[in-house]
Amino acid sequence: MNRLLVRAGGLYTTVQDTGRFGHYHMGMPPSGAMDIYSAVVANMLVGNADDAAVLEATYVGPKLEFTDDRLLAVTGADAPVTLNDEPVEPWTAVRVRPGDVLAFAMIRAGCRVYVAVSGGIDVPVYLDSRSTYTLTGMGGHEGRKLVDDETLQLAADGQATGSGGAVVPENLRPDLDCPAELRTVVGLCSYRLTEDALASFLGTEWKVTKDADRVGYRLRGGKLDFTEREQPFGAGSDPANVVDLGYPIGSIQVPGGDEPIVLLNDAVTGGGYATIGTVISVDRDRIAQAKTGESVRFRSVDLDTALAARRDRRERIEQVRQQLGR
Amino acid sequence: MTDKIQLPPARYEYGGDEFVFVELDQAMSLEANFAGMAVTNALREEAIDGVVDICPSNASYMVQVDPDRIDPRDLVTELRRLEASVGTLPEDYVLKTRVVDVPVLFNDPWSHETLMRFRDRHQDPEATDLEYAARINGFDGMQGVIDAMTSAPWIVTMLGFVPGLPFCYQLVPRERQIQVPKYVRPRTDTPERTFGFGGAFAVVYPVRGAGGYQMFGMAPAPVFDLSQSLPDFAEDISFPKANDVLRYRAIDMAEFEATRAEVEAGTFRYRIREAEFEPAALLADPDAVNRELLEVLYR
Numbered sequence: 001m002n003r004l005l006v007r008a009g010g011l012y013t014t015v016q017d018t019g020r021f022g023h024y025h026m027g028m029p030p031s032g033a034m035d036i037y038s039a040v041v042a043n044m045l046v047g048n049a050d051d052a053a054v055l056e057a058t059y060v061g062p063k064l065e066f067t068d069d070r071l072l073a074v075t076g077a078d079a080p081v082t083l084n085d086e087p088v089e090p091w092t093a094v095r096v097r098p099g100d101v102l103a104f105a106m107i108r109a110g111c112r113v114y115v116a117v118s119g120g121i122d123v124p125v126y127l128d129s130r131s132t133y134t135l136t137g138m139g140g141h142e143g144r145k146l147v148d149d150e151t152l153q154l155a156a157d158g159q160a161t162g163s164g165g166a167v168v169p170e171n172l173r174p175d176l177d178c179p180a181e182l183r184t185v186v187g188l189c190s191y192r193l194t195e196d197a198l199a200s201f202l203g204t205e206w207k208v209t210k211d212a213d214r215v216g217y218r219l220r221g222g223k224l225d226f227t228e229r230e231q232p233f234g235a236g237s238d239p240a241n242v243v244d245l246g247y248p249i250g251s252i253q254v255p256g257g258d259e260p261i262v263l264l265n266d267a268v269t270g271g272g273y274a275t276i277g278t279v280i281s282v283d284r285d286r287i288a289q290a291k292t293g294e295s296v297r298f299r300s301v302d303l304d305t306a307l308a309a310r311r312d313r314r315e316r317i318e319q320v321r322q323q324l325g326r
Numbered sequence: 327m328t329d330k331i332q333l334p335p336a337r338y339e340y341g342g343d344e345f346v347f348v349e350l351d352q353a354m355s356l357e358a359n360f361a362g363m364a365v366t367n368a369l370r371e372e373a374i375d376g377v378v379d380i381c382p383s384n385a386s387y388m389v390q391v392d393p394d395r396i397d398p399r400d401l402v403t404e405l406r407r408l409e410a411s412v413g414t415l416p417e418d419y420v421l422k423t424r425v426v427d428v429p430v431l432f433n434d435p436w437s438h439e440t441l442m443r444f445r446d447r448h449q450d451p452e453a454t455d456l457e458y459a460a461r462i463n464g465f466d467g468m469q470g471v472i473d474a475m476t477s478a479p480w481i482v483t484m485l486g487f488v489p490g491l492p493f494c495y496q497l498v499p500r501e502r503q504i505q506v507p508k509y510v511r512p513r514t515d516t517p518e519r520t521f522g523f524g525g526a527f528a529v530v531y532p533v534r535g536a537g538g539y540q541m542f543g544m545a546p547a548p549v550f551d552l553s554q555s556l557p558d559f560a561e562d563i564s565f566p567k568a569n570d571v572l573r574y575r576a577i578d579m580a581e582f583e584a585t586r587a588e589v590e591a592g593t594f595r596y597r598i599r600e601a602e603f604e605p606a607a608l609l610a611d612p613d614a615v616n617r618e619l620l621e622v623l624y625r
Contacts, residue, residue, distance in 0.1 A: 024390055025381040026564055027486040027532075136489055136533055136552055138563075143552075187339040188347055233500060234354025234384070234526035236507040243354045244484060244493055244527060246381045246388035248341025255538075256511055270383060270486035270493075272508055272524055272538065278342035281393075306343040307393055314394070 002154045003067045004117065007101065009146035010062035012213075015121050018051040019265065020129035020139065029249065029267045031131035031139065034214060034288030035112055037174060038076035040317055042116035044326050045073035045093045045166055048158070050317075052120030053130035055146075057113045059291070061104025062146055064115070066096045071118040071160045074102075075168070077110025077289055078176060091173055093164040109176040110289040119158015133266060135215070166324045172316060174285065179205055179295035182262075182283045183309065186300045188251060188275040189242055197224040197257075201276065205295040206260060212292055214266040219296065224257045226274070236272060244272040250279040252298075262287060280306035282313045330609065331357045336409055338402050343393045344378075346401055349386045354495065354526055358385035359483045360605050361414040363569070365405065368412045374404065382568060383484045384493060384527070417606045425479065425571045425623040427597035428530070430521045431582040432456065432472050432543035437520045440513070441541045447511040455540040459506045459523065471542075472576055474504055478616045479573040479623075480528055482566050490532040490550035490564025494572055497612050497619075512538035519545045521574070528574065532564065546577075546585035547594055555592050571601065571619055599623050 016039065019032025033039030033056055040050045055062065061079060066072075074081050074090045081088050082103050088094050090113075096102070104113065123130050123141050132140025141152060190198060206219035226239035235241045240255050247253070247263050253273040254260050262279055264287070279287060280301065290296050337349040348365075351358040359382075366382045369389070376396025381388040389405070391398055433456055445451040450458040456468040465471050480494035487493075496503055508524040513536060516522070520531045522539030529539060532550030549566055551559040558565055566572070577585070588594035601622045608615045 021378050021390075023489075024379040025485065027489040027491055135535060136550070138552055185340050185342050188341060189349075232351075232353035234495075234503075234505070235352070236505070236525040238507050238510065241508055241525065243352065243385050243525060244487075245349070245383045245386045246345075246347065246486065248345035248347065248388065248390075250342050250344075268487050269381070270484060272527075275341075275347075278340070278345065280342045281344050303340050303343065303398065306340075307397070310343055310393055 001068045002156050004121070004152040004154055005065040005067065006062055006146050006148065006150045006152060007065055008063035008148050010057045010104070011060035012058040013062045013146040014056055014132040014134065015053050015123050015130055015140035016056045016132060017053045017130045020127050020131050023127060024269050027269050029133065029265060029269055031133045031214070031265050032129070033114065034265050035076055035114065035174070035285040037285045037313060037317065038114045041091070041168055041320050042073045042075040042114045044320055044324055045075070045091070045168065046071040046116045046118040047326065048116060048118060048120050052116070053123060055115040055121065057104070057115065058111060059107055061113050064102045066100045067098050069098070069160045070096050070154070070158060071164055072096050072102065073116045074113055076112050076114040077107045079107040079113050080105035089167070091168040093166040095160060095164040111291040112288055117154055117158065118160050119155030122153040122155040135266060168320055169323060172320050172323070174289070176289055178290070179297050180286045180290045182279045182287055182296055182298050183301040183305065184252070184277045184279050184298045185303060185306055186277040188248070188277060190276040192226050192239070192242070192274040193276055194225045194227050197226070198276070200224060201260070202298055202300055205297055208290050208292050208294050208296060210292050214264060216261045216263040216267060217287060217290070219260045219262070220258070222258070224254055226257060240273050242272055242274045244270055246270045247275060248278045250281065250284055251275045252277050252279065264288070280309055282309040331355045333358055333361055338405065340398055341388065343398065344390060346389045346391065346398050346405065347386065348388070348405060351385045354385050356495070356605065356609060357414065359495070362387045364412045364415045365408050368408045369405070374401070377401070381486070383486070384495065415605050418604065419606070420602050420604055421569060422600070422602045423569045423571055424567070425573065425599045425601045425619050427623060428545060428572045428574050429547065429577040429581065429585055430543045430545050430574050431577055431579065432521070433468065434544040434582070436517050437541040437544050440515060440517055443515070444509070444513045447509050447513060449507060449510060456542050459504065459540060459542070462506065463504050471504060474502070475528065476574050476576045479571050479619055482568055482570045482572065485566060485568060488532055488535065490566060491529055492549065492566035492570070492572065494528045495526060496528070497608060497616055499612060506540050508538040509540070512536055516541065517544070519548060521545055544582070546582045547589055547596065556589065556594055558596050565596070573620060573623060597623065599625070
C-alpha cells in the first residue's frame with residue numbers, strides 16, 4: 001500500500017513538482033517540471049493539487065507497478081503507453097489496481113512524459129519543494145534519477161475508489177510540431193552582438209545538440225559575431241566575456257559565437273558569458289519537448305506578448321479544470 | 327588613493343516575463359557592487375508582493391518576479407525610484423561582515439590533472455593555467471601571481487552559478503589586480519573545491535561539474551555541504567555569504583592533508599572573525615582597511 005514499485009527507471013526519470021523558489025540568489029535553480037502545462041494537467045486528471053509531485057521521464061519512460069488503487073495519468077510527449085501490455089490513452093485518467101504495470105514504448109513526438117498518480121509522489125519536502133536537483137543531489141527521490149528495482153512512496157490520501165475516464169480534449173493538448181518556435185524577449189547584453197548577428201540569430205533554424213538536458217540546451221547551426229570593443233575591467237578578454245552576472249531562467253548565451261545555450265529549470269544561475277535574450281516562460285514548456293536532432297527557431301516578441309502568452313496558458317489550464325470538473 | 331569611479335546610468339532589461347536584469351556598469355568596480363548592495367537592500371526592505379527573489383551580482387543585479395502578481399514594468403518603475411532615492415551607500419555606512427581564512431594548495435596535482443585534459447580549450451595549451459596567468463599579468467613565475475592573490479583579502483560580490491559558489495573580488499586598486507580570460511570553451515569537468523579564476527574574480531567550485539575559469543589550486547575545506555555535517559554548515563548548506571571577506575592563504579601539502587583529515591573527521595572549522603568596515607574608507611585607502619581586516623582575522 002502507498003508504494004509505487006519502479007521495475008525500470010527509464011533513461012532519466014525524476015520526481016518534480018512546480019519548483020523550489022527563493023534560493024536563486026545563492027545559486028540554487030528552481031528545478032521543477034520542465035513542461036509545466038503537461039505536469040499541471042496530469043495532476044488535474046488524477047484529482048491532485050496543481051503542484052503535486054509527478055514523474056518526469058525523458059525519451060524512455062519507466063516501468064511502474066502499482067500496489068494499491070489509484071488514478072493515473074500520462075501527459076506531455078507522445079509515447080505509446082500500456083497497462084499490463086494493453087494500450088491506454090494518454091491525457092486520460094486511468095484507474096489502476098494492485099499489481100497493474102505501466103510501461104512505455106519509445107517516444108514518437110516530444111521529449112518528456114509526465115506521470116501523475118492520485119495523491120502524488122510522496123518524497124520528503126526539501127526547502128518547500130519535492131523537485132529533484134541532481135547536480136547537488138538534493139530534493140526528489142534521494143536527489144537523483146530513478147533506477148531499476150526500487151520503491152517510491154505515494155501519499156496515503158490518494159487511494160481511488162471511483163473510475164477513471166476523464167479526458168483532456170485534443171484542442172487543449174500541447175502542440176509538439178517541429179521546429180519549435182520559441183518566443184524570445186531580446187535584450188540583457190544583446191548589445192554585444194552586431195546587428196547582422198542578431199538578425200542571423202533570429203533567422204537561423206538551430207539544431208538541438210546531444211548536450212541538452214534540464215540545465216540547458218546547447219544549439220548549433222550558425223555563427224554570430226560580437227561587436228568589437230575594449231573589454232571592460234574584470235570581464236576577461238574573450239569577446240563573449242562579460243563581468244559575471246545573473247542568468248535568467250530561459251536566457252540565451254552564446255559562448256564562442258557558435259553555440260547558443262538556452263538555460264532551463266536546473267540553470268546555472270549566473271556566469272561570465274554575454275546573454276542576448278530570454279525565452280518567455282510559457283515557451284519553456286515547448287523547448288522542454290524538443291529533442292536532440294530537432295530544430296528550434298527564436299522569434300522576437302515584446303514583454304506584452306510574453307505576459308499575454310502567460311495569461312493564455314493560465315486560461316487554458318482553467319478550461320481544462322472546467323472540462324474535467326475539478 | 328584610488329580615483330572615484332562614476333557609474334553610468336543603470337540599464338533596465340526584461341529577462342523574459344519572470345526576471346528584471348539591471349546592469350549598473352559593464353566594468354567591475356566596488357562602486358558598482360556597493361550601488362547594487364544599496365538598491366537591493368532597499369528593495370528587500372519593501373517586501374513587495376510578487377518579488378520572488380533578489381539576486382545581487384558583481385556589477386549588476388537581478389530580480390525574479392511572479393508576473394501573475396506583479397507586472398515587471400511596475401517593478402522597474404519602483405527600481406528606478408529606489409535608484410534615485412538611495413543612490414549608493416551613504417558615506418558613513420558601516421558594513422558588518424565576517425573575515426574568513428580560506429586555505430588553498432596552489433598548483434595541486436588534482437586540478438593539474440584536470441587542466442591537462444582540457445588543453446585544447448585553453449588560450450595557451452603549452453602552459454599550465456598558473457603559468458599562463460603569470461605571463462599575461464607580467465610576473466616572472468607563478469609564485470608572483472600566488473603572492474599577489476594571497477597578500478590582500480577579497481570580498482564576496484556575488485553568489486551563484488551553482489549553490490554556494492562565491493565570486494570574490496580583491497580589495498586592491500585595479501592596477502594591482504590579476505586578470506585572466508575564461509577558457510576559450512568551457513570545460514565539461516572541474517574537481518570539487520577547485521580554486522578558479524576568471525576575469526578579475528576568484529572562486530572555489532562547490533561541486534564537481536562544468537566550468538570556464540582558469541584552475542590554480544585546490545581548497546581542502548568545502549564551501550558546500552549538503553549533509554550539513556560540519557559545524558560551519560549547521561545553519562546552511564553553503565558557507566559563503568554576500569559581503570564576506572575571504573583571505574586566501576597559500577598552504578603546503580602537509581597542511582592540505584591535515585585539513586582534509588579534519589574535514590573527514592567532521593571537526594574542521596573555518597577561522598572566522600566578526601569585522602566591520604566603511605565601504606567609503608575602503609575605496610579611499612584599500613591598503614589601510616586590508617591591514618585592519620587581516621589584523622582582526624589573525625589577532
